[in-house]
Amino acid sequence: MTDFRSLLRRDYPLPLVAAVLTVLNALLFHGPFFSYLTDHVQSSANGVLIWVSWLLILLAVNYLGFVLTLFLGRTVGKILIGISMVINAGCLYFIHTYDVMLDDTMMGNVFNTQYSEASSFASWSMLAYLLTLGLLPALLLGWVKIRYGSWRNFALSVGASLGGTVLITFANMPNWTWVDKNSTVMGSLLLPWSYIVNAVRYQIHEYDAHREEILLPDAVWVDNGRRAAVLIIGESARRDHFSLYGYPQNTNPLLNATERITCYEAESAATYTTAGVKAILDSQESDERYEILPNYLHRMGVDVTWRTSNWGESPLHIDQVEHRSDLQRRYGEDCPYDELLTRGLDSLIARSPSDKVLVVLHTSTSHGPSYYSKYPERFETFTPVCRSVEMGECSHEELIHAYDNTIVYTDYLVHEVIRQLEGLEGWTSTVFFVSDHGESLGEGNLYMHGVPRSIAPREQYEIPFIVWVSDTAPQPRPQAGVGQHHVFHSLTRFLGLDSPVYRADRDIFR
Ligand SMILES: [Zn+2]
DSSP, rough: OOOHHHHSSSSEEEHHHHHHHHHHHHHHHHHHHHHHHHHHOOOSHHHHHHHHHHHHHHHHEEEEEHHHHHHHHHHHHHHHHHHHHHHHHHHHHHHHHHOOOOOOOHHHHHHHHOOHHTTTOOHHHHHIIIIIIIHHHHHHHHHHHEEEHHHHHHHHHHHHHHHHHEEEHHHHHHHHHHHHHHHHHHHHHTTHHHHHHHHHHHHHHHHTSOOOOOOOOOOOEESSEEEEEEEEESSSOOOGGGGGGGGOOOOOOOGGGGGGGGEEEEEEEEESHHHHHHHOSSSOOOOOOOOOHHHHHHTTEEEEEEEEEEOOOOOOOOSSSEHHHHHHHHHHHOOOOOGGGGTTTTHHHTTTSSSSSEEEOOOOOSSSGGGGGGGGGGGGOOOOOOSSGGGGGHHHHHHHHHHHHHHHHHHHHHHHHHHHHTTTOEEEEEEEEEEEEOOOSSGGGOOESSSSSGOOGGTTEEEEEEEEEEESSSOEEEEESSSSSHHHHHHHHTTEETTTTTOOOGOOOO
């Protein structure tokens, strides 16, 4: 013990401390990086070249980072590196447990996650990661005395590591296509660079997205009747687990027995919430911030209400936005489930001062990983269910049971809305259920969603698009190639508006 203390009391030259940190960083946090690398290079001389080059670049870049942060930051530098170790440990836990990719999209999810969602991930093994891989080395670093040396030595260290990085990079020129093809995944496994770079990228993107909304051209009314539409935005609902789409388990007992239901085999535009919801509400594919469906219809005189137990939608410029807490107060119910969103819809529509009503329900029912907590007990149709937040801990069957129960509950929610609209007299009405994206349930060892759309497995983008109409409404037509952008055009026209941006080829009623 005395020996250990005297080791800590001695002071060490900066290059040595940076070198130890570099090796520790590679050993503790880059297991997934090196196993990805090993899996994706050929077993040839060139494969070995790529592998060794990446190892050297990783070491050189991290060494450079540590030298710069410590020499320029001193105590602040130590604190920053300590914090990054704790975050690295947390990231490693998520990479190991959920196979997440720390790209800019995932950083967006992190910034948009509420405490309630984040806390559902907490577990003992996460705490163990944070303490042993993060806090312990961070405290040791805090303790160690560093001899920072002269500016001249600092310049030598920086020059050597920078020169080494450039040299290896250019020596590897023939392999740049391999790097390009694998860069997204590789980059996301480099800690702490993945979350630092991608957090900055995400914030730049966010700044961009919060520009003023570009207004769409005004529409004209071509129908005077009383029309109501309810758009239910699903969360992580994958199509192939709906018996309406042929799933062998009966996950849709109520909708299966409902008349005037049309199901489209749709695909989502993205695999994460903000982009999926944007595509459902937008008139076109665009990175620009065009006026979204509820804002546009509200401006045209439609009575629009937005009810949500979720988040991630673009800014709403309407009068009635109701969160779960508002509804709990109004209906005097402590209900933690999505059925709260459906309360009193019929009277909301019947009492409307307008002849045109749109209600959007932004649900959260199938959001992982705690599927078992998203439905009331009476909907636990399939058992036993997975009750752990670490999906790898459950049997595949238990996980599927928990997820399928959320679909059974979704079936009830959609049916409940239909039941209320069916009881409305004098209204022509429709109900849309469209999911924001799909969900992986362990296929190819992937869980949840968020894999970039271009390389995502089909489970993450094959979504249900279910339409019900009242008996006086136009019938939806069978169509192929239906996507989330069909919602805007179909509902605008259904409510009786003709807009210059309207596209008949995206109207399911045409
Ligand atoms: Zn989502």
